[in-house]
Amino acid sequence: EAQxxxxxxxxxxxxxxxLTVTCxxxxxxxxxxxxxxxxxLGLRQIYYSMNVEVTDKGDVPEGYKVSRKEKRNFPLxxxxxxxxxxxxxxxxxxxxxxxxxxxxxxxxRLTVV
Amino acid sequence: xxxxxxxxxALRLQEGESSSLNCSYTVSxxxxxxxxxxxxxKGPEFLFTxxxxxxxxxxxxxxxxxxxxESFLHITAPKPEDSATYLxxxxxxxxxxxxxxxxxxxxxxx
Numbered sequence: 037e038a039q040x041x042x043x044x045x046x047x048x049x050x051x052x053x054x055l056t057v058t059c060x061x062x063x064x065x066x067x068x069x070x071x072x073x074x075x076x077l078g079l080r081q082i083y084y085s086m087n088v089e090v091t092d093k094g095d096v097p098e099g100y101k102v103s104r105k106e107k108r109n110f111p112l113x114x115x116x117x118x119x120x121x122x123x124x125x126x127x128x129x130x131x132x133x134x135x136x137x138x139x140x141x142x143x144x145r146l147t148v149v
Numbered sequence: 150x151x152x153x154x155x156x157x158x159a160l161r162l163q164e165g166e167s168s169s170l171n172c173s174y175t176v177s178x179x180x181x182x183x184x185x186x187x188x189x190x191k192g193p194e195f196l197f198t199x200x201x202x203x204x205x206x207x208x209x210x211x212x213x214x215x216x217x218x219e220s221f222l223h224i225t226a227p228k229p230e231d232s233a234t235y236l237x238x239x240x241x242x243x244x245x246x247x248x249x250x251x252x253x254x255x256x257x258x259x
Contacts, residue, residue, distance in 0.1 A: 040192075076251065077251070078236075078249045078250060078251040078252060079193075079236065079238075079249040080249070081247060095246075126192050126193070128192070133245060134180075134240050134245040134246070134247045135180050135181045135198075135240045135245060136198075137183075137195040137198060138183075138193075138195065139195070140192030140193045140194070141192050142190075142191060142192055143190070143191070143192050
């Protein structure tokens with residue numbers, strides 16, 4: 037089954053404790069991206085990757101890091117999480133960049149206290 | 150400033166009562182417009198892509214249309230299972246930036 041898998045689905049952490057949210061896709065897609073979704077603000081892009089070893093900033097990259105060492109994986113790293121990073125996070129992949137149909141993961145609900 | 154505005158924010162309909170959701174956009178060159186459906190606790194699910202004014206696409210009870218300023222998602226004779234949040238997103242031509250609207254929450258009453 038074609039899917040984008042995020043882990044964990046839920047996470048509560050404390051300010052400053054480094055964390056990683058994993059994302060993996062099994063569709064051999066070249067393009068992957070991360071979003072955060074907040075009430076009243078909609079989906080905002082954090083980072084995206086056009087291919088292995090190629091990443092670029094989206095609209096709200098501050099406080100986040102990503103890496104793309106393998107085509108299927110695109111982890112999101114929060115080196116020092118803060119409460120304003122409490123949000124619902126989605127990973128997505130597509131075969132041909134922003135302008136093609138995106139497949140989204142189930143989401144990771146992160147709470148930073 | 151490029152932006153995407155969806156209206157209404159929320160809509161309650163009786164089962165079978167057809168209606169339309171609006172997505173108006175101001176963007177310096179449109180490469181494409183997307184509609185997604187999002188169920189509570191889940192990621193968005195792709196519905197349609199539209200690329201040029203006048204284009205229309207249909208899927209079951211849904212029909213998406215595009216003009217130079219806006220897109221409509223028409224829902225014909227909706228059923229309770231059509232209840233969801235519908236998201237619109239545009240891709241800006243010059244840099245492929247994606248801009249999402251805030252969504253319309255649709256609730257179909259049986």
